[in-house]
Amino acid sequence: MIYFNLLLIIVIGGAVSLFEVPGLLQPEKRGELIAFSCFLLIGMALAVAMTLRLPVPNPTSGIEFVFNPVTKLIFPGR
Amino acid sequence: MSLERGMISSRQVMFLVTNMIFATEIQFVPALLTMYAGQDAWVVVLIVTIVGFLFGVPIISLGLRFPGKTPVEYGMDLLGKWGGRALGIFLGLFFFYVAAVAVRELADHLVIAVMPQTPLVVFIALYVFAIAYGVYLGLEVFARVSEILYPVFLGTLMLGTIFLIPSLNLNLLKPVLTHSPLELLRGSLTLLAFYGEGLAILFLIPCMRRPEQAPGLNMKITLLLNIPLLVMVVMEVAMFGAMETSRILFPSFELVKMISVAGFFERMESFLLAFWVTTVCLKVALLYYTAMISFARSLNLRDYRPLVWPGAVSLTALAVLVFSDVTQAREFLARSWPLFGLSVEGGVPILLYSLALLRKKGVSWRGRQKK
């Protein structure tokens, strides 16, 4: 099942690249191409890491931790 | 330079922003308000109507100070090139995060309420696809769609609630005003954090065909947003009582379950839920568009479109990642979100506006009118 999911992620990444990259292969669109590749890499890495059940940090927990002192002050737990 | 010059009307901005705020508000806010303010929840709505209107005034005049420029661009004017870029990336990440939260909420709701056997990620991927398609087609396009869908949704919802009037128990709203100011403040902060997502209007003002109509929008949006919310909150309290409403996960959903038209049209909740989900999609489309514009501006790209589909992959992953379950979602929205949301939604415009006033950058809208 994990392999199927990985395959699906790779297929989606490939489809997105096939759809977008041909339009970006112009010298004046170099910036767009780089940004595109970075975004795609981040997304794919995130998806693959989650499929493999690697410990990915949860941003919500981070926010909760940062705001915890103030939160406790205004919204004390019930 | 900017290629996303979708020209939209003030009517479309009104529906886009109202839809954006209302779509998630309706899901959690009644429960959270009754949690803090009990049967006085409707007082909180009235307070926030006034505070929200006042909150909107500086935001809109900030947007009008720099005609045709997005916050990232005048952030560069005010904070310097790199400061503006950092601000843009930060705003982009914030809106991206809020978009992921909204997608997660809608998928959670669907899985819990109607289709428990479907995996969460399927719904997330399905809806993210529709959202990315809309954003890829451009602001103009999903503005038009929200102009159709949102009024129809609101009309259906309000029409449905009319049939609930006979079964309401208004005694449940008594006693009036028994909660302390602190409890009302907690409720107001919670609601205001949702309200503050309207910050995205800063990205819409430069695309308006007639920006001079923006000041009038503040009042329209405030009323269009708060009257239905008031109706829903009062109805939920009068239907279930304050205690029960604060315990139910999705009180509005339970409310529409009660709708019965002539004993024939009953259990409309799946229909209204499915309809509501499309309005959430439009909300996320606006947030996602805002995030993409912020990123594209900060990275000095001409077009945001190449980022849309790869960003959608991240959005899907982030939406799965963002909460472990619906309890964490509710806990976050009840406690951390008001402070986190408000500090960004209030902090960024206040920072930009005060800098603009101090450094005398941009021309105020009234000043330009006089010329």
Add this chain to the structure above:
Amino acid sequence: MFRKPRRPKTMEERKQRQIDAKLEAPHPDSQELNIPFGLSLDDNLALFKNLFGNASDLLVREFSFGARQEIRVALVYIDGLSDTNSISEAILKPFVYRSLSDDKSPILPESAYPMIRDWLITFGSVKEAARINEVLDYVLTGCAALFIDGTSQVLIVVVKGWKARDVEEPKAEAFVRGPRDSFNETLRTNTALIRRRIKTPRLRFDTLKIGRMTKTDICVVYIHGLTDPALKDEVISRLKRIDTDGILESGYLEDFIKDNPWTPFSLLDRTERPDKVAGALLEGRVAIVIDTTPFALLVPAVFSEFLQAPEDYYESFDYIRAFRWLGLIIATFLPSVYVALSTYHQEMIPTGLVLSMAAGREGVPFPALVEALSMEISFDFLREAGARMPRSVGQAVGIIGALVLGQASVAAGIVSPIMVVIVSLAAVASFMIPNYSSSHAIRFIRFPFLLLAGAFGLPGIFWGILVLLLHLASLRSFGVPYLYPVAPGVPGEWKDVFFKAPRWMMDFRPSLLRARKIRRQAPGQMPGPPGGSSGEGDDPQIVSTGREKQG
């Protein structure tokens, strides 16, 4: 320094030449036959016959005239395209009379040509041509060419006349009230039908020729000073881009000039009714009339227009507009909503209905989705078979279909009776849409919606609605948003969309067509009872009109 701008130009030219070499017919501007005729009649005739390969419909009539038969002339025309009556009356007879006349003085070869041109030919429209390709074009469109020995000039007599269908009732658009004439296959007849309705010199017909082989005449019709000139120029420039061997029907053009080629929805309106074209022109639209087909194109077209029939405007009270929207929704969503409800959301169906549905579905071996899909597909088979067969066979197809699909399949327990009801209701609703092409699109999108309903229930259907609306909102027809005036919303114009307001309320033309003059009629023409405080009672003898009172 000079090479840079030149190089792409030569590249383009080379590319064009390569394309030309692969195509059969020469480019309309090509220089191949752009040469004058010679002086000798025999040579010219031989050249001309050779070009046609002695085709049997090319008629060449050689004769001589003058007192001593000293001037040799040849008449060339295509049999069937030219009016033989006019040829004998206006061309051949004068020559004979001249030869038999009392004037016995010889005609000088150099004066023969002007004499024939100026007073021998008794026909209204006469033209001159010298170049081979010009003469070819004239002869191929039904003119007669008169070759005269000793001159390279060719006299063209425009005696076009071929067998054409009469102006008949429209075949593809049925109606009760309204004018009964329709376009036929001749461009001139069609333009005349439009001109009969709009009697202003500002009605303009800009003509183009498209198609290397067919050289089809295409008329861009608009009202000068009313239609947005940018729209007209855009239409003409899109038409001029077309380079193909032939245009046989307006559908060929449609594919070439659509804004978005990848959509099942039709971005242009087509009609065979001159009153509809005239109405569109008066709104500030542009019509494209094409020779050899009765179907004219109207641009731009918006989605809501496909739910409007010309008859709506002729009947004074009309509630049917709103019903068409309902019909549109039922035709698109009813089968999929049924599948979604019966598969995932049984609680939404009233109890009595759910019991009878369950009773009907008892013994049906398929899930609701398969049942609905198979019914929809067989319905489409039936419709297509009925439309393609000759009329006598078509009726048989209808009867067999009704029996097999309606009766036998239910009796055999393959489908449930309620599914038959649902699918037929949706089919009838789809026939309510006045525009044939857009009802095609509606029937097509039913299939994806059925699949979505089968997979995800109501959320799936609404997902489909969202994507469909996004697609529709992204479409444009010659720059006009396809969902206008619903989105971008112009509530002032909804009076012609969701219902039809009385004529005196529609004072303005649709604003997004950017007509030069937005006002259509004088304001305040709401009719009222005869004015004044007559109070004479009901005696018919004293009742007077308001006009008399004012005067």
